[in-house]
Amino acid sequence: MAPFTIRPVSSSPAQIIMLCNLLIETVASGGSVSFMHPLELQEADAFWSAALNSATQGERTILGAFDGDRLAGTVSLVLVQTPNQPHRAEISKLMTSVDYRGQGVATLLMQAAETLAREHGRTHLMLDTASDSNAVSLYEKLGFQRAGEIPDFALNPFGELTSTIFFWKSLQ
Secondary structure, eight states: OOOOOOEOOOHHHHHHHHHHHHHHHHHHTTSSSOOOOSOOHHHHHHHHHHHHHHHHHHHHHEEEETTTTEEEOOOOOOOOOOOTTTTTEEEEEEHHHOOGTTTHHHHHHHHHHHHHHTTTTTOEEEEEEEESTHHHHHHHHTTTTTEEEEEEEETTTTEEEEEEEEEEOOOO
């Protein structure tokens, strides 16, 4: 396993390009991360610009797993901002580059996101994923519990309906 460094991504042009390329690659390889294939660079850039702006506002943290200067994967910890849910955060957009899959990148990112959630006083995590995603077994291995599955919840990147599983985890 490569010695990955987990740290917040920056809004530098080089990192934005890496984030865009990772998102485009993830969608092209079937990752159900809210976008359709083919994903254009401008759409990926608009997403990351908005997400990085949200991070600047303290609404989320976008973590990257780096192999030297190369982005191997990313995950976002979204800090819920509603008055009745100050204890909760959401995991969003966990993606690992095809070149780095099977090397523990997703596990390292999820562990870092959990640590960060605790540092922000969050005691409850939520996430969702397509039921046919390889991530299902990862989330279960990391102690997430299934809350339920909704059939035909979303389209996969190629336009086919897919079910979505909602997961939760207590950090207490």
